[in-house]
Amino acid sequence: MTRTSTAGAADTANAADTTVTAATAETGQGGSGTWRTRIRRAIRAFSRPEPWKRGPLLAATALLLGLLLLLHPRIPNRIGGIGSLVESLLPWLGLFVPVLLAAGLWRRSASAVVALLLPVAVWLNLFGGLLTDKSHSGGDLTVVSHNVGAENPDPSGTARDLAASGADLLALEEITPRARGAYEKELAKTYPHHTVQGTVGLWSKLPLSDTRPVDTQQDVGPLGDTKPADVKLASNRALRTTVATDQGPLAVYVAHLGSVRVMPRSGFWTESRDRNAQALAEAVAAERNERVVLLGDLNGTTDDRAFAGITSRLHSVQDAAGDGFGFSWPARFPVARIDQILVRGVQPASAWTLPATGSDHLPVAAGISW
Incomplete structure (x- = not known):
């Protein structure tokens, strides 16, 4: 009777251990299990x-x-x-x-x-x-583009910040007659060569030649001019010039295309901008210089079909050599890159955005090499 009881107790204990082990494995408390x-x-x-x-x-x-x-x-x-x-x-x-x-x-x-x-x-x-950083060191020329803002409260401070960027070429858009003098005064020492055509301008450390305005057929928007009377912009919003470099001539375009608006009845209004984009594309298509740089506020991203005529001939430095999306507008919380640097015949080395100025846009910059 004693042996039988002992054996039965052992069998019971073994069965209990088996049950506990199985339960442990099932509940996931068994380490690697x-x-x-x-x-x-x-x-x-x-x-x-x-x-x-x-x-x-x-x-x-x-x-x-x-x-x-x-x-x-x-x-x-x-x-x-x-x-x-x-x-x-x-x-x-x-x-x-x-x-x-x-x-x-x-x-x-x-x-x-x-x-x-x-x-x-x-x-x-x-x-x-x-999502990856495609930039690399080097670059023969640094270019910067900035919509300085018609209502910029401190154009002199903006000019000083841009001059400190070290850019060889500095393109400005939305220059008002009231602020033009401030930009010319502050940038004169760093950039001995410059041209202003209407509301766009280019400041350069290298000589400029063959400068002319580019007709982009700018029209008034559906709501009229929403800016105050003292900052209304002149009609010309694009230019073309030749920059003399050690490697030969470089054709540079500076452009500010028409605005876009979201309207309750008509939706996303882009008629003026699209017409400007088409005219600019035709000008770039007629450009005979192999090396071309386009700097400007295009009021749209390169994903927008409206720029197909431009992006089929020029490619974005941000896509080729940037780090991230490079959003440039609005400056406080950028959600889109509508300020563009597009090139042909040169190699993008890097692309980035500069710190905010008194404008509602961030400046965009790029290094290019031959």
Whole structure:
């Protein structure tokens, strides 16, 4: 009787140990078994039909987001300029991905999570290259472009900040007659050569020649001139000049294209800007110099279809040699790069934005090499 009782007690203890071990492995408290248990549970959960049936609206939204990114050139512009508006804010559509992912995980929807692969893949294909620093040292020429702002309260301070940037070429847009003297006075010592054509100008450490205005057919916007009378701008908003460098002539364009507005009835109004962009594209297409630099406030991003005529002939230094998106407007919280430096026949070395001045735009800069 004693032996039998002892054996029975041992068997009971062994069975209890086995139960505890199994429970420990199942609850994930067994060290290396933790992640294996969780993986097995996840596989079992996703192999069931319920997670795939949950969140159909979330899955459809994720697919629509991917298609919007993929097919944005096909969005019509006839209805309130919606195509250009979407393309102006295209990188920000990626913010919907983590929102949809969180919602999919909360709903435990396998279909919604898998559907997000489409917008993620398309977004990375469009903008993934901007997430890395592509700049490198060197560069034969430093160029800066800045919309100094018609209502800039301190044009002299802005001029001093820009002169301290070390730029060889300095393009300014939105120069008012009232502020022109301040810019010319503050920049004269650093830049012995300059030209101002209407509201745009170029200051240079190198000689300039063959300077002329470029007709971009500027029209008045649908709301008229919204600026105060004492800062109304002259009509000419683009110029072309030749810079004499040690490596030969460099054609430089400085431009400020028409404004865009979001209007309650007509939507995203871009008529004036688009007409300016087309005229500027024609001028660049007729340029015979192999080396070209375009500096200016284009009032749009290079993703916007309105600039296809320009971007088919010139390429963005930010895309080729920048670090990040290089957003330049508005200065307090930049959401878009509408101030551009585009080149042809030269090699972008680096691209960056400068600290804010008294303008509502950030200055943009680039180093280029031969």
